[in-house]
Structures are given as structure tokens and as C-alpha cells.
Amino acid sequence: MALKIFRNARLAVLLVELVYLMGFLVPSAKAIWLTMPSSGTKCVSEEIQTKVVVLADYYVVDDTPDENHNIPTISARVTSPYGNNLYHADNVTHGQFAFTTTESGNYLACFWVDGQVKEGSIFSISLDWRTGISAKDWESVAKKEKIDGVELELIKLEAAVQAIHENLLFLKTREAEMREVSETTNARVAWLSILSLGVCIAVAALQLWHLKRYFQKKKLI
Numbered sequence: 056m057a058l059k060i061f062r063n064a065r066l067a068v069l070l071v072e073l074v075y076l077m078g079f080l081v082p083s084a085k086a087i088w089l090t091m092p093s094s095g096t097k098c099v100s101e102e103i104q105t106k107v108v109v110l111a112d113y114y115v116v117d118d119t120p121d122e123n124h125n126i127p128t129i130s131a132r133v134t135s136p137y138g139n140n141l142y143h144a145d146n147v148t149h150g151q152f153a154f155t156t157t158e159s160g161n162y163l164a165c166f167w168v169d170g171q172v173k174e175g176s177i178f179s180i181s182l183d184w185r186t187g188i189s190a191k192d193w194e195s196v197a198k199k200e201k202i203d204g205v206e207l208e209l210i211k212l213e214a215a216v217q218a219i220h221e222n223l224l225f226l227k228t229r230e231a232e233m234r235e236v237s238e239t240t241n242a243r244v245a246w247l248s249i250l251s252l253g254v255c256i257a258v259a260a261l262q263l264w265h266l267k268r269y270f271q272k273k274k275l276i
Contacts, residue, residue, distance in 0.1 A: 111164070159225075
């Protein structure tokens, strides 16, 4: 009985924390629909911090199939903020990629058409992009830990709160970095202003000294 009351109380606390912190960014799932041009590249990006699991599925949807029902093939590439290739595939109609981030910044996923497509054809790419707790296989967790119902929901809520906490720490770190850059820039601007003022005063003093000598030579003063 006491354990059940403790679990219910813990659930209530977690719910309150989630409602209070819902305004902040939480790693989530995003369903993206890309209309592909016959030539060129379509890219999507997301800013992700380090140590975040990313899982994505994509497939081609041909809106104007030919009589043979041939689906156009595409190429896909995923790169890290520093340009490292995390995934690459050619001549595919569907695929999946997964990785754990090691760099903070914008992760870029690009898609383009392989070969030629018939004139007037229109096709799209459905991209299911999941990060953080949304990329976790909760069914496997439930089977492994032999839990379900309220206990599973508690674990999900705890993971969500942990993700929010990590995002808050990440935002705090970014804010500190930006503040440091701003303070450094302000200090440099201040020193540059003092240096410019000193140069102006030195030039004015030199001009006065030169004019004084000139008038003395001409015996005007």
C-alpha cells in the first residue's frame, strides 16, 4: 500500500514538472514530407547537442507512377556539424539511419534524385526523424524490465524530465558561451575606442605643434 502511494505521488510530481517545463525544447519525433525536384538537392537540419540518439526512416512516394510502377531512386547523405559523413546511400527507395551524436550543432540530411526522371513526374520523400527519448524502443524496455502500465509511464516521464533537464543545462552552457563572447567583444570595442581616441589626441597635438613651428618660422607669432 505504501509503495503504491509513493508511486502515485512520484507520478504527480513528475506530471507537475512536465507541465511547468513544457515550454522548453525536448528531443522529439518529427514527420517531414519533402517534395523533390527533378534536379537539385533537398536538405533538412536540426540543431542537436552531444550524446543524443537519432533514428530516422525515409521512403519515396511517387505521386505520378508510370505504367510499370517504377519508383524513382534517390541518394541520401547525413553529415555532422563538422562535415563528417554519418550515413550515405545511393539508388534506394527507402532506408533507415541511426547514430549517437558526438558533436553539438546542426546535423544535415540531404536527398537528391539518382539519374533521370520522366518529365512532369512528381514524387515526395516521407522522413520520420526521431531524437532523444522519442528514438527509444519503449516496448523492448518494457519486455526487458518486465514492466507495464503505470510503471512504464513513470519511466517515460522520468526520461522526459531528464531530457528537459539536459536541455536546460545545454541552454545554460550556450548562454554562458554567448555571454563570454559578448563580454570579450565589448572589451575589445572599448579598447579600440580608447586607442582611437588616443590616436586622435596624438594627431591633434602633432598638428598643433607643427602649426606653431610653422607660424614661428614665418614670424607670425
